[in-house]
Amino acid sequence: MTKTVSHPLFARMYPRINAFAEAHGSLDHRRELLDGVRGRVVEIGAGTGANFRHYGPDVEQVIAVEPEPRLRALAEQSAKTGSAPVSVLPGRAEELPVDDGVADVVVASLVLCTIADVPAALAEAARVLKPTGELRFYEHVRSGRPGFLRWQRLLDPLWRLLGGGCHLTRDTVRAITDAGFTIEQVRHFEFLIKGRAGLASPSVIGIARPPKPRVP
Numbered sequence: 001m002t003k004t005v006s007h008p009l010f011a012r013m014y015p016r017i018n019a020f021a022e023a024h025g026s027l028d029h030r031r032e033l034l035d036g037v038r039g040r041v042v043e044i045g046a047g048t049g050a051n052f053r054h055y056g057p058d059v060e061q062v063i064a065v066e067p068e069p070r071l072r073a074l075a076e077q078s079a080k081t082g083s084a085p086v087s088v089l090p091g092r093a094e095e096l097p098v099d100d101g102v103a104d105v106v107v108a109s110l111v112l113c114t115i116a117d118v119p120a121a122l123a124e125a126a127r128v129l130k131p132t133g134e135l136r137f138y139e140h141v142r143s144g145r146p147g148f149l150r151w152q153r154l155l156d157p158l159w160r161l162l163g164g165g166c167h168l169t170r171d172t173v174r175a176i177t178d179a180g181f182t183i184e185q186v187r188h189f190e191f192l193i194k195g196r197a198g199l200a201s202p203s204v205i206g207i208a209r210p211p212k213p214r215v216p
């Protein structure tokens with residue numbers, strides 16, 4: 001499987017989209033996501049490295065995997081600015097360049113909406129996590145309101161085209177439990193910008209524990 005995903009237009013737009021979102025609340029969401037994270041972290045689809053500055057002194061090492069070359073170059077720059085040591089690697093979440101059972105935390109932020117094969121990515125997250133580890137997730141998800149979900153479904157193809165393959169209608173908490181994780185905590189909320197809901201407003205932030213390893 002190739003390690004690369006190429007979305008040149010999205011990669012050019014994403015730093016501005018992210019700066020706008022951070023100015024309107026996602027900076028706080030990132031802080032909430034990463035509060036208390038410690039040890040060895042694997043971050044999947046790290047984008048520009050927007051999370052790196054939130055890794056505190058208890059983080060020993062971050063292995064950040066990003067398949068899009070332009071975004072990865074930006075992540076490499078961000079890696080120089082945070083306090084935690086960050087290595088940025090090419091690769092896809094479906095095939096992580098990381099050994100089994102080494103991570104205390106796997107971080108997925110705004111990425112399970114985009115990854116092509118979510119079950120494969122979650123199986124990889126489970127593989128690289130220690131049995132005591134945790135999956136931290138911050139994702140926009142499908143709406144629980146039928147009228148809103150109809151709009152998400154209608155506009156999903158266009159959104160995917162413009163958003164580097166991002167889907168509006170994924171039930172990510174369900175995907176995480178289907179992969180055998182146990183949800184330890186989850187906060188569902190609407191990420192409103194200037195008080196208004198957008199198609200990607202329905203969101204979740206949470207922590208999940210990996211499936212117990214099978215006894216042979």
Ligand SMILES: C[S@@+](CC[C@H](N)C(=O)[O-])C[C@H]1O[C@@H](n2cnc3c(N)ncnc32)[C@H](O)[C@@H]1O
Nearest residue numbers: 045046047050068092093109110111114115116
């Ligand atoms: C909306 S951006 C989010 C970036 C970052 N996680 C953040 O919180 O800002 C989605 C990211 O997923 C990455 N991506 C797409 N397909 C992927 C895959 N199969 N494995 C890992 N990352 C992927 C994209 O290149 C992009 O960096």
